[in-house]
Amino acid sequence: MTAQIQPLFAKRYIIPDMPTADEVLPYLRQIDANLWYSNFGPLVSAFETKFIAQMAKAHPCETPFFAATVTSGYHALSVALRLMGIGSGCKVLIPAVTFPACPLAVQNLGAEAILCDIDPDTWTLTPAIARAAAAQMKLDAIMPVCLYGMAVPSEEWDAFTQETGIPILIDAAAAIETQSYLKHGFVAHSLHATKPFGVGEGGLLVTADEGMISQIRQTTNFGTVNRITQSGGENAKMSEYHAAVALAQLDRWEHVKARRAELVSIYTQELQSAFPLARIHNGLQKSVVCNLMVSVKQGLLPTLLAEIEAQGIATHRTYLPPLTTHPHFSDLCCCDRHGKVIQTPELSDKREHMNACTHLDQTVMGLPFYPQMTNDDATTISRLFCQTLHRMDTST
Numbered sequence: 001m002t003a004q005i006q007p008l009f010a011k012r013y014i015i016p017d018m019p020t021a022d023e024v025l026p027y028l029r030q031i032d033a034n035l036w037y038s039n040f041g042p043l044v045s046a047f048e049t050k051f052i053a054q055m056a057k058a059h060p061c062e063t064p065f066f067a068a069t070v071t072s073g074y075h076a077l078s079v080a081l082r083l084m085g086i087g088s089g090c091k092v093l094i095p096a097v098t099f100p101a102c103p104l105a106v107q108n109l110g111a112e113a114i115l116c117d118i119d120p121d122t123w124t125l126t127p128a129i130a131r132a133a134a135a136q137m138k139l140d141a142i143m144p145v146c147l148y149g150m151a152v153p154s155e156e157w158d159a160f161t162q163e164t165g166i167p168i169l170i171d172a173a174a175a176i177e178t179q180s181y182l183k184h185g186f187v188a189h190s191l192h193a194t195k196p197f198g199v200g201e202g203g204l205l206v207t208a209d210e211g212m213i214s215q216i217r218q219t220t221n222f223g224t225v226n227r228i229t230q231s232g233g234e235n236a237k238m239s240e241y242h243a244a245v246a247l248a249q250l251d252r253w254e255h256v257k258a259r260r261a262e263l264v265s266i267y268t269q270e271l272q273s274a275f276p277l278a279r280i281h282n283g284l285q286k287s288v289v290c291n292l293m294v295s296v297k298q299g300l301l302p303t304l305l306a307e308i309e310a311q312g313i314a315t316h317r318t319y320l321p322p323l324t325t326h327p328h329f330s331d332l333c334c335c336d337r338h339g340k341v342i343q344t345p346e347l348s349d350k351r352e353h354m355n356a357c358t359h360l361d362q363t364v365m366g367l368p369f370y371p372q373m374t375n376d377d378a379t380t381i382s383r384l385f386c387q388t389l390h391r392m393d394t395s396t
């Protein structure tokens with residue numbers, strides 16, 4: 001049987017949820033009036049201010065935070081690492097399950113990315129793993145990642161920096177509003193079209209250090225101040241056109257969150273009948289969901305993926321398999337959850353020692369999730385998924 005989901009969207013697992021041309025138009029008219037197109041224009045500045053005001057509503061606290069726009073989530077990571085002094089001879093600890101942007105940003109600055117196993121419950125690099133790794137080797141920075149948009153504990157990471165002196169850069173690519181900010185260190189967001197807060201291409205860096213904002217701007221503008229090069233840098237400035245889309249996206253942000261929450265609750269409720277064969281991670285229910293990931297009983301995944309696809313439903317494996325299996329990263333130093341460096345280059349040894357990453361690879365898959373699907377689509381997909389699982393379970 002093939003699932004009866006809207007044909008336009010069949011076989012897609014993610015569809016960007018962007019503002020319409022009409023919603024962006026008033027901001028484009030402002031660009032026409034301002035005659036300012038890039039280089040820290042009025043729309044970029046308005047977006048940065050309004051964005052932080054919106055986040056302060058979600059995380060009321062005494063510490064004020066400041067945001068600087070960049071061209072992408074990758075550049076948010078790259079600029080922050082540069083400002084943390086990361087370069088040749090430095091080591092940065094990164095979870096092995098994440099997007100390639102994380103180690104690439106480190107490598108492209110001439111530094112070494114160390115891939116570590118993740119915590120089996122939270123699916124990410126925790127302060128405990130970082131402490132264990134820091135006891136084995138000198139680390140110059142740690143990059144915890146909000147996997148699938150799930151927040152990491154900023155207070156615990158602040159405490160880690162105070163205790164060890166090692167700076168933190170949280171890659172909160174998709175975790176906008178659910179991730180709280182750091183008193184010490186940076187939080188990076190991606191505004192890629194596929195993220196819940198999509199602008200097309202874009203990124204943000206958030207810091208409690210107001211003085212850092214001018215340094216971020218300098219770094220995103222070829223390291224220059226008044227056309228004189230003061231430091232290393234890149235061209236990573238957000239244009240006024242992207243800021244126009246970002247302002248329009250901010251106007252509809254409450255709607256974006258509400259629609260995603262509605263769909264997550266349908267999936268969560270329907271997938272209850274698949275328990276204990278499958279479940280949605282608790283952390284996803286607290287996030288503005290970007291990728292709807294489901295954990296399934298060990299041993300079922302390859303057949304399940306094939307059966308679901310055969311029924312006309314797209315599946316995906318976002319951030320999987322782990323980066324340790326990607327040819328470009330195969331030579332990187334790896335460590336287990338106890339900080340122990342895995343000495344052999346054999347992939348089978350890495351799989352065995354990085355067993356939480358391996359478990360995720362063997363048990364986690366994604367289902368279609370985009371606001372344009374109807375509630376009935378979400379119900380149909382969930383029910384087909386549950387029926388398929390039960391059928392497979394009884395036949396094994």
Ligand SMILES: Cc1ncc(COP(=O)(O)O)c(C=O)c1O
Binds near residue numbers: 072
């Ligand atoms: C975890 C993570 N980090 C970084 C990035 C890079 O963001 P961008 O595509 O905006 O450069 C992504 C993009 O998908 C991501 O998922």
